[in-house]
Amino acid sequence: MSGLKIQKIDSVLLEQFRFRNIADLLSINTPVLFKSYGPGQLSTVAFRGTSASHTAVLWNGLNINLPTLGQTDFSTIPMAGFDQLSVQFGSSASIVGTDAVGGSILLGSSKPQPGLQVMLGRQQESFRNNQTQATVKYGTRLNKNWDFSGKTAAYDGNMNNRYRHPERNGEAISPSSTFQKGLVQDLFFTNNKHELSAHFWLTDNTLTNNPENPAGRQMTRIQSSRAMLRYQVEGWSLRTSWIRDVIDYAVGDYSKIDHAVTDRYGVRGERTFEWKAGKSGSTIQMQTGGEFTHYKTQVENYERPVISENRGDLFILTRWQTSRRLLVSVNLRQAFVTGYRPPFTPSLGAEYRLIQNRPYTVRLRGSLARSYRVPTLNERYWKDLGNPNIKPENGLNKELGAEAGYVLNRIHSFTGNFSIYHNKIDQWIYWNPTNNFRAENLQLVVSRGLEMQLGWKANRENVQFGSTVNYALTNTSQEKIFDAYATDIVGKQLPHIPLHTGNVTLFMQYKNLRLTNQIQVISKRYTTADHSQSAPGYCLDHLIVETTLPWRRYGASLQGRVNNISNTFYQSINGNPMPGRSFAISLLLTAKTTR
Amino acid sequence: MTMKQQLTRILTVTLILAVAWSCNQSDPAPKGTYVQGVFVINEGNFTQNNGTISFLTREKNIADSDIFSIVNGNALKGGMQGYAIAGDQGLILVDNSNPGSDKVEIVNANMFTTEASIGAPDIENPREVIAIGSSKAYVSNWGTLNSNNTFPAGYVAVIDLATKKVVKKITTDKGPENMVLYNDKVFVGNFDGSEGKSLTVINTATDAVSRSVPFSATPNPIGIDANGKLWVQAGLDLIRLNPDTYETESTVKISTDMSKSAGNFAMGPDLKTIYFVLSSWNGNTNRGETYKFTITDTAVNLTAPFAKRIFTGLAVDPRQGLIYAGVTPSYTQSGYALRYRSDGTLVDSVKVGIAPTGFYFR
Numbered sequence: 042m043s044g045l046k047i048q049k050i051d052s053v054l055l056e057q058f059r060f061r062n063i064a065d066l067l068s069i070n071t072p073v074l075f076k077s078y079g080p081g082q083l084s085t086v087a088f089r090g091t092s093a094s095h096t097a098v099l100w101n102g103l104n105i106n107l108p109t110l111g112q113t114d115f116s117t118i119p120m121a122g123f124d125q126l127s128v129q130f131g132s133s134a135s136i137v138g139t140d141a142v143g144g145s146i147l148l149g150s151s152k153p154q155p156g157l158q159v160m161l162g163r164q165q166e167s168f169r170n171n172q173t174q175a176t177v178k179y180g181t182r183l184n185k186n187w188d189f190s191g192k193t194a195a196y197d198g199n200m201n202n203r204y205r206h207p208e209r210n211g212e213a214i215s216p217s218s219t220f221q222k223g224l225v226q227d228l229f230f231t232n233n234k235h236e237l238s239a240h241f242w243l244t245d246n247t248l249t250n251n252p253e254n255p256a257g258r259q260m261t262r263i264q265s266s267r268a269m270l271r272y273q274v275e276g277w278s279l280r281t282s283w284i285r286d287v288i289d290y291a292v293g294d295y296s297k298i299d300h301a302v303t304d305r306y307g308v309r310g311e312r313t314f315e316w317k318a319g320k321s322g323s324t325i326q327m328q329t330g331g332e333f334t335h336y337k338t339q340v341e342n343y344e345r346p347v348i349s350e351n352r353g354d355l356f357i358l359t360r361w362q363t364s365r366r367l368l369v370s371v372n373l374r375q376a377f378v379t380g381y382r383p384p385f386t387p388s389l390g391a392e393y394r395l396i397q398n399r400p401y402t403v404r405l406r407g408s409l410a411r412s413y414r415v416p417t418l419n420e421r422y423w424k425d426l427g428n429p430n431i432k433p434e435n436g437l438n439k440e441l442g443a444e445a446g447y448v449l450n451r452i453h454s455f456t457g458n459f460s461i462y463h464n465k466i467d468q469w470i471y472w473n474p475t476n477n478f479r480a481e482n483l484q485l486v487v488s489r490g491l492e493m494q495l496g497w498k499a500n501r502e503n504v505q506f507g508s509t510v511n512y513a514l515t516n517t518s519q520e521k522i523f524d525a526y527a528t529d530i531v532g533k534q535l536p537h538i539p540l541h542t543g544n545v546t547l548f549m550q551y552k553n554l555r556l557t558n559q560i561q562v563i564s565k566r567y568t569t570a571d572h573s574q575s576a577p578g579y580c581l582d583h584l585i586v587e588t589t590l591p592w593r594r595y596g597a598s599l600q601g602r603v604n605n606i607s608n609t610f611y612q613s614i615n616g617n618p619m620p621g622r623s624f625a626i627s628l629l630l631t632a633k634t635t636r
Numbered sequence: 637m638t639m640k641q642q643l644t645r646i647l648t649v650t651l652i653l654a655v656a657w658s659c660n661q662s663d664p665a666p667k668g669t670y671v672q673g674v675f676v677i678n679e680g681n682f683t684q685n686n687g688t689i690s691f692l693t694r695e696k697n698i699a700d701s702d703i704f705s706i707v708n709g710n711a712l713k714g715g716m717q718g719y720a721i722a723g724d725q726g727l728i729l730v731d732n733s734n735p736g737s738d739k740v741e742i743v744n745a746n747m748f749t750t751e752a753s754i755g756a757p758d759i760e761n762p763r764e765v766i767a768i769g770s771s772k773a774y775v776s777n778w779g780t781l782n783s784n785n786t787f788p789a790g791y792v793a794v795i796d797l798a799t800k801k802v803v804k805k806i807t808t809d810k811g812p813e814n815m816v817l818y819n820d821k822v823f824v825g826n827f828d829g830s831e832g833k834s835l836t837v838i839n840t841a842t843d844a845v846s847r848s849v850p851f852s853a854t855p856n857p858i859g860i861d862a863n864g865k866l867w868v869q870a871g872l873d874l875i876r877l878n879p880d881t882y883e884t885e886s887t888v889k890i891s892t893d894m895s896k897s898a899g900n901f902a903m904g905p906d907l908k909t910i911y912f913v914l915s916s917w918n919g920n921t922n923r924g925e926t927y928k929f930t931i932t933d934t935a936v937n938l939t940a941p942f943a944k945r946i947f948t949g950l951a952v953d954p955r956q957g958l959i960y961a962g963v964t965p966s967y968t969q970s971g972y973a974l975r976y977r978s979d980g981t982l983v984d985s986v987k988v989g990i991a992p993t994g995f996y997f998r
Contacts, residue, residue, distance in 0.1 A: 211710065215734055250734075256780040257735020293783030474966040477917075526965030526972075536968060569990065571969035573701060574686055616685045616713065 043360060043370040044390025044408030046130040046442055046460050046492075055126060057557070057585065057600070060164035060172040060627050063126065063146065064115035069544055069559050069583070071128050072492045072513035073144065075115060076537060077613045080170070080620065081200035081219030082248060084116040088143030089130065089464060090488035090517025090538050095142035095414065097133075101149055101240055101269055103282050106140055108303050108336060111417030117246040117263055118148075121174050121196040122223055125149035130492070131462055132412035132438035135372035135388040138332070138354055139415045142436050142466060143488070150227045150240055153178035153190045156634045164600075164627035168620065169201040172627075186232040194225040202620075209618040210610045216253060221246045240269040255294070262289040276314065278330075282307040299341055303418070307334040322365050328358040336418075343422040344429075350379035352415070368392045378415055384435045386411040401447040412436035412466075420470055420480040428480045436466040456496040463489045469519075486535070488517035506549040513542045519570070530570040537614070539564040539578065557585040568615040579611035598629040666724070668746025670703065674953065674960065674973075675996040677716045678989030681967035683733045687716030688989035692973075694956060697984045701970065704728070704741075707748040712741060717762050719996045721745045723770030725797050729762040738762055740775055740793075742800055745998075751800070758793055758802035763813045766822070768840050771797045774822055776812040777805075778830075787811040787830040792822075794843050804843050808836040816857040816866065818879050821846070823866060825856040828897075835868065837882075849882050851875075858910060859903035861931045867910060869901055874910070874929065874936075888929075890914060890936050896924070900947060904978070905954035908932075915946045926950070926961070928980075942980050951995035958983060962992030 048071055058066040064075040064084045076093075077084040085093035094111035097104055100123065106113050120126075129137075129145040137145050160176040173196065180190030198221040204214055226241040243266050250259040269282040283306050290299040311330030318325050332354040339347050356374040363369060370390045376383040388410035396403040414434040421427050440462035447455045469484035491514050498507035517535045522528060534540060541564035548557040564578040587600045601624075605611075608622040665671070673693040678701075680687030689712075692699035705711050714730035714737070721727075726745040731738050739755040740762060761778035768774055775793045782788055787810035794804040811830020816823045820840045826832030835855040837847040849855070853871030860866055866879040874888040890898050896916040903910050908931050915924025925941035942959075948971070949962030959976040963985075971992040975983040 212713070213734070213737065251736065254736050291783065292785075293780075295783065297784040474964070474968070524965065526963075526969065529965070529969050568684065568686065569681075569968050569970070570966070573970045573990070 043368045043392045044406045044440075045133060046406070046440075046458065048128045048130070048494075050126040050128070055120065055124075056598070057587065058120050059162065059629065060120070060174070060625075062116055062119050063148075066120065066126070067128065067146070069561055070509070070511070070546065072494070072511050072542060073128060073146075074513075074515075074538065074542055074563075075613075077116070077619075078617045079215060079217060080168070080202055081116055081198075081221075082215075082217050082250070082617075083114050085112060086115065086143075086146075087538055089462065089490060089513075090515040090535065091143030091464070091466065091486070094140065094417065095466070097137045097140035097145040099137065099145060099147050100242065100267060101271070102280070102309075103267075103269060103284070103307065104138065104140060105265070105267065105284065107263075107286050107288070108305065109286070109288065109301060109338065109340060109418045111140065111414070111420070114246075114263065116219065116248075117221070117244060117265075119172075119196060119198065119221065119223065121172075121176075121194060122225055122242055122244065123148040124151040124192075130460065131408065131440050132410040132436055132464065133388070134386040134412035134436075135356065135374045135410060136358060138374070138376060139383070139413060139433075142412045142414055142434070142438075143464070150192070150225075150238075152229045152231070152238075153180050153192050153227075155180035155182070155188070155190065158631065158633040160629060160631045162627060162629035164625055166625040167623035168205075169203045170199060172196065172198045174629075183230075188231045189229065190231075191228040192225065194223075196223045197221070204620055206621070209621060212616075212618045214618050214620055215250065217248060217250045218252045219246065219248045234274055236271075236273045238271045240267075240271070242267045257293065259292045260290065260295060263287070264289075276312055278311040278313070280307075280309040282309075301338070301340040303336065303338040303340075305334055305336055307332065309333075318361070322362065324362045326360040326362075329356065331355045338418050338422075340418070340422070342424050343418070344424050344427065345422070348418070348422055351377075352379070353377040366394045366397075376413070376415070378433075380429075381415065381433060383413050383415055383433045384411060386413055400449070401445065404444045405442070406444070407441045408438070410438045412438060414470075416470060416480070423480075426472070426477070426479050431470060431480055432468050432482050434466055434468045434470060434482070436464060438462060438464040452501060453497070453499050455498075456494075458492075458494040460492045461490070462492075463487070483521070483523045484519045485521035486517060487520050488515065490515040490517075504549070504551050506547075508545065508547045510546075511542075511544045515540060515542070533570065533572050534567060536567050536570050539566045541578075553589045553591075555585075555587045557587070559583040559585070563611075566615075574615075576612055576615040579609055581609055581611065582606045594633055594635055596631040598627075598631075600625075600627045600629075602626070666746045668744070668748075669707075670748050670998070671746050672998055675719050675998065676960075676962070676973055676988045676992050677719050677949070677994035677996065678971065679717070679948075679991040679993045680715050681990055682715050682731075685714045685732050685734075686990060687712065687714060687730070689716060689719060689728060690973075690988040690992075692986055692988075694953070697986050699973070699986050699988050701987075701989050703748050704743070704750075708750050714738065716993075718765045718775075718994060720765040720767050720773065721996070721998060722767030722773045722797055725751065727765045727767075727773050727775070727795070729765055729775065731762060735780065736760075740765070740795065742797070754793075754795065754800065754802055758805070762793075763827070764815055766815045766817055768817065768822070772840075773797060774815060774838070774840075776808070776815055776824055778811055778827070787827070787832065790826075790830075790832070792824060792836075792838060806838055806843060806845060808832075808845070809834040809848070811854070812836065814856055814858075816859055818860050818866065821879065823857040823868075823879070825868070826854045828854045828856070828899075830854060833870075847882060849877075856901065858901040860907070861903070862907035863931070865931075867903070867931070869898060869912075872896065872898060876931070888933070888935060891938060900950040902950040902952055902959075904952045904959075905957060909952075909978070911942060911950050911952065911959060913946045913950065914938075928978075943976065947974075948991060949993040949995065951997070953995075953997045955997060960995045962988075962994075964991045964993075967991055 068075045074087045088096040098113045158178040162174045164172040176194040200219040224243045228239045230237040247262045264287040266285045288301045309332040337349040358372045390408035392406045442460035445457045468482040471483040472478045543562045545560040561581045676690040688702035690699040714732035717729035726743045728741040736756040742752040773795045790812040791805040810832030811827035822838040824836040835849040839846040851870040856869045858867040866877040868875045876886045901912045924946045926943040928942040947961040948964040961974045963972040
């Protein structure tokens with residue numbers, strides 16, 4: 042969709058964060074805010090001032106948010122699970138569907154190169170934490186027409202979190218341990234017309250809070266199995282998928298386990314057309330298709346033991362390159378859910394190349410988009426508290442932006458990216474405390490803000506250096522008076538969302554040695570809706586030293602990292618102090634066949 | 637006179653004068669910001685561990701929302717479950733959502749400065765505190781719940797305020813909660829979701845259980861009335877009990893509508909009036925009213941509620957006779973304490989902390 046801001050994470054960053062999770066990478070390199078209870082513990086997103094369930098997380102185009110909770114715990118998604126990562130800012134419901142209200146996070150698999158490549162890596166961290174990964178990529182010609190390639194990867198993470206100082210500023214760091222395993226399998230069969238690919242991603246994440254307390258410990262295990270088959274031929278694209286999410290929760294002696302299983306069976310078909318339209322260079326591209334997903338969920342605390350429903354989507358996405366400068370897109374989508382009527386979600390976007398073919402370029406963009414969020418299964422079916430009559434949320438996102446690039450000379454180049462947005466979300470679902478926490482469509486939330494991203498790169502023969510700066514101003518508030526006491530909260534910044542966030546990355550590279558300094562700033566956050574309590578802002582500083590030692594077909598990448606150099610006391614969620622200074626060292630060995 | 641003798645004389649005279657002057661003073665009033673007024677127990681939002689104790693003087697309608705932080709510079713870090721004063725010491729019950737982190741914080745009652753803290757394993761899920769004289773306090777504790785969220789037998793922790801330690805744990809029925817002191821007895825009732833259907837009687841001289849009185853539903857002791865009788869709520873029954881013979885003398889049915897539940901009982905300082913909230917799930921909402929019952933009534937007059945709304949806490953100020961009623965709009969914003977006269981007219985409304993559930997008058 043044109044007119045939307047998309048930030049693609051480059052391979053250098055993906056490599057640099059290879060042993061960490063998405064939240065670590067994005068919170069340091071994008072304006073997206075993540076809230077974490079601690080290392081290996083629940084980590085949720087607040088994209089442009091929205092809630093954790095207003096961000097769609099897509100794996101090869103498939104929404105992988107847990108359907109019961111309607112969100113993703115980013116501590117369970119390590120970087121080792123995928124090859125590509127990009128962030129799509131703002132509502133893109135017309136393309137993505139539900140949840141894409143504040144933004145979307147897109148994960149993808151890439152087709153490996155021909156040949157054989159083997160990678161083995163290990164990271165050792167403070168607090169007796171470690172991560173291990175093994176990846177094999179392969180590609181070969183099968184016969185005259187067909188190529189085959191694939192990737193098999195396994196990862197294993199142990200977060201024991203044995204803090205040397207279990208208290209910070211007199212407050213206990215909540216004890217926890219997390220064990221994580223995953224397996225990724227991608228297979229691609231291609232010839233010049235057809236591409237058939239299969240993708241599998243199995244994850245298993247066990248978080249234990251208070252592991253040393255036999256009566257009070259809490260175990261949360263999330264296992265996800267994701268499988269997908271894709272086929273593309275001459276403008277046709279077909280996809281079938283299956284996801285099973287299993288959540289187990291137990292306390293104390295684990296004699297009673299809350300077991301929740303949700304299956305999603307999906308099929309999607311899409312056809313792309315392209316026409317030349319009159320003048321030279323003017324083209325119209327249209328993608329049209331539909332999606333169908335069958336949900337089946339078994340959750341003990343739901344009103345019925347087995348609940349199933351069907352969801353469908355029909356969409357038409359058009360891109361009209363009217364001239365070399367102007368690109369306009371009009372997208373239409375209608376979703377269908379058993380017993381529901383999600384809103385019709387059209388969107389309009391445009392991009393205009395104001396200045397091009399000069400040392401500097403300027404591109405303007407704008408978009409107007411409707412969005413929606415289908416209530417989660419918990420919001421509808423939870424015994425007593427869920428509300429079967431709850432309506433989908435619906436939003437309207439407006440934004441304008443500009444992107445500029447400037448090549449000063451053969452050494453220095455600069456980039457800039459600026460956006461302003463206004464996102465209004467009506468029927469915002471709220472677990473109403475005055476109503477014994479029943480889910481209700483009570484609120485109207487307006488989020489408005491600006492985002493600024495500046496980059497600088499300098500390239501000399503053996504030396505490179507550069508910097509990126511992100512700043513976001515996020516003003517998000519509840520605007521509807523729904524009871525007598527709502528006047529105490531109306532118009533006030535939503536709790537846990539800072540008004541200002543920013544980060545700065547500075548790097549310097551000499552030959553194969555790279556030094557990176559990362560700074561994160563989060564301003565004060567209110568912890569209650571009426572602003573009667575707050576948590577102070579903080580600033581963190583991290584340092585990374587990396588080197589790569591290539592030798593013939595082999596390579597070794599060594600990374601050393603200091604997190605929170607200044608040992609700053611901070612809390613991402615109030616009442617949960619984060620650990621102080623910590624260290625990590627990692628080694629990645631690679632071997633590949635010559636081509 | 638040597639220098640030394642002179643000095644001794646001066647000191648002696650000074651001392652005599654000082655003693656005489658001090659004898660001249662009548663029993664000095666305690667000094668401190670919190671000597672007289674109303675303490676509001678704000679439970680807070682459980683997982684945020686942000687409960688507070690608010691304080692207001694009776695003449696004002698503005699409260700200090702978190703006096704522990706104001707005085708001590710750090711928060712109590714938990715949900716607030718209770719407050720009581722024994723002698724010169726105040727005991728705050730702090731229930732943290734992290735297991736093993738609950739505590740009783742002991743403060744100077746007049747200044748609110750922290751003096752000691754008693755934590756696990758002595759204190760686990762503390763629910764209510766009462767003073768037994770000036771040097772001892774009882775704290776009812778649920779203990780750690782079973783893995784399937786059922787209740788084990790609870791206990792009353794006996795705190796010796798001289799040593800500031802738990803000197804004994806007295807085992808009770810499941811889910812011990814409210815306590816009523818009568819002469820040398822303490823009646824311990826149970827949380828209504830606990831299935832603990834016996835009222836535990838503790839002898840305060842021996843700190844031992846002297847009796848266990850069975851009920852058909854979880855008993856909740858309300859108070860001793862003007863005639864020296866104990867009132868107990870069990871389900872929708874209001875029961876008058878002889879506190880010496882443990883015999884039931886009368887039972888008043890609050891309502892025959894089993895969809896309703898009664899709670900937040902408070903006895904007025906005249907020891908003849910009982911206020912409580914009666915609520916029910918009406919479709920989507922928990923609705924109800926607050927009623928007033930006189931101990932001589934044979935039934936609750938359900939047609940004339942004291943207030944046509946529900947509250948999260950109720951108490952009557954023994955000094956002024958005003959009824960303090962806690963309002964919790966949500967767990968993410970400050971609540972209010974409404975003050976009513978005994979005829980049901982509203983005096984004013986005071987903004988307090990999150991989820992006001994209890995009041996302590998001094």
